[in-house]
Amino acid sequence: MDFCRYFFSGLVFLGCLLSMTAQTSFTVGTYNLEKYNFEETDDFKAKSEKVVESIQHMNADVVGLVEIGTKDSLNYLTGELKKKNVSYPYVEWMPSNDTNLNLAVLSRYPLKQTVHHKKDKYSLNQKMYTLKRGVLETHVQVTDNYTFTVLLTHLKSQVEVRYADQAEIRLKEAQLIREKIIDPMLEKDPKADFILMGDMNDNYNNMPIQTLIGTRTAHPRMVDSRPIEANGDTLPENRTRGRFRSVAWTHFYSTEDSYSRLDYILYSPGMRDQFQAERSEVVVVPNWGTASDHRPIKVSFSVPKPGNKKGKKK
Numbered sequence: 001m002d003f004c005r006y007f008f009s010g011l012v013f014l015g016c017l018l019s020m021t022a023q024t025s026f027t028v029g030t031y032n033l034e035k036y037n038f039e040e041t042d043d044f045k046a047k048s049e050k051v052v053e054s055i056q057h058m059n060a061d062v063v064g065l066v067e068i069g070t071k072d073s074l075n076y077l078t079g080e081l082k083k084k085n086v087s088y089p090y091v092e093w094m095p096s097n098d099t100n101l102n103l104a105v106l107s108r109y110p111l112k113q114t115v116h117h118k119k120d121k122y123s124l125n126q127k128m129y130t131l132k133r134g135v136l137e138t139h140v141q142v143t144d145n146y147t148f149t150v151l152l153t154h155l156k157s158q159v160e161v162r163y164a165d166q167a168e169i170r171l172k173e174a175q176l177i178r179e180k181i182i183d184p185m186l187e188k189d190p191k192a193d194f195i196l197m198g199d200m201n202d203n204y205n206n207m208p209i210q211t212l213i214g215t216r217t218a219h220p221r222m223v224d225s226r227p228i229e230a231n232g233d234t235l236p237e238n239r240t241r242g243r244f245r246s247v248a249w250t251h252f253y254s255t256e257d258s259y260s261r262l263d264y265i266l267y268s269p270g271m272r273d274q275f276q277a278e279r280s281e282v283v284v285v286p287n288w289g290t291a292s293d294h295r296p297i298k299v300s301f302s303v304p305k306p307g308n309k310k311g312k313k314k
Helices: 002-023 042-056 071-083 166-188 206-213 269-274
Strands: 025-036 062-068 090-095 102-107 113-115 121-124 127-130 133-145 146-154 193-197 251-253 258-260 263-267 297-302
Touching: 025 042, 025 113, 025 146, 025 193, 042 071, 042 258, 062 071, 062 146, 062 193, 062 263, 090 113, 090 133, 102 146, 121 166, 133 166, 146 166, 166 193, 166 206, 166 263, 206 263, 269 297
Parallel strands: 025 062, 146 193
Antiparallel strands: 025 297, 062 102, 090 102, 113 133, 121 127, 133 146, 193 263, 251 258
């Protein structure tokens, strides 16, 4: 019996090693769960079932969750996912400075060197404010020879507050993330592989998003993955913005009966050659609004071959 147990365990371990070695691509997604806080109610059960269905349909290797509630809420969600045979053995949860609007990363790959950016401050109207939802930074070990970094965040909503203009707050948050996190990473290694994703609460052409992407020629620009619905539309070879009309919205605002793209996955210039547009999409499930006012998005990247510039261990 002991021999069989150890032999089986050895096979499982060997299988995991071979799987990591053979990995040729990986997917990354983000999803705003609209205040996913566990409750013993029928409404929450229906919401949670649709969230699980959406994540199952997304089938991303690494998932950044926005507006996840308490750690118990996260444990409940991962438990419900396991019932559907959707397993994420590596989980990182970060409490925010804004009630239960927390962040979490679920991963099929090991997470290493995690940092919770929660204490950074910015100045607005001669007062200092803390980055309210923070940034969850974690390094994802896809294979023995390849690691990339995830930066998950949630910028200020478009709801007005009494102490400052909501758009100015969002811009200050974007500037802080760019100056304190993105720029140092690119200055240290212009070819660094990292992804910034989450609910940015603004439109592409507005200054918060342009700040995160990079507006100055002296600074390398992040790349907007712009996933779209896989609804049969022809995918242009270069996906030139404005040259084709495709469905990319991620958020529904019922008050205005309007649809916007507020959720983004931006990737560093070092990952440009790895991006797989044909496997990147806005995730569509029936009755998606039961889960959240947002829709999930996911993108895909190839794993650099060992020996390439990004094939080294990080």
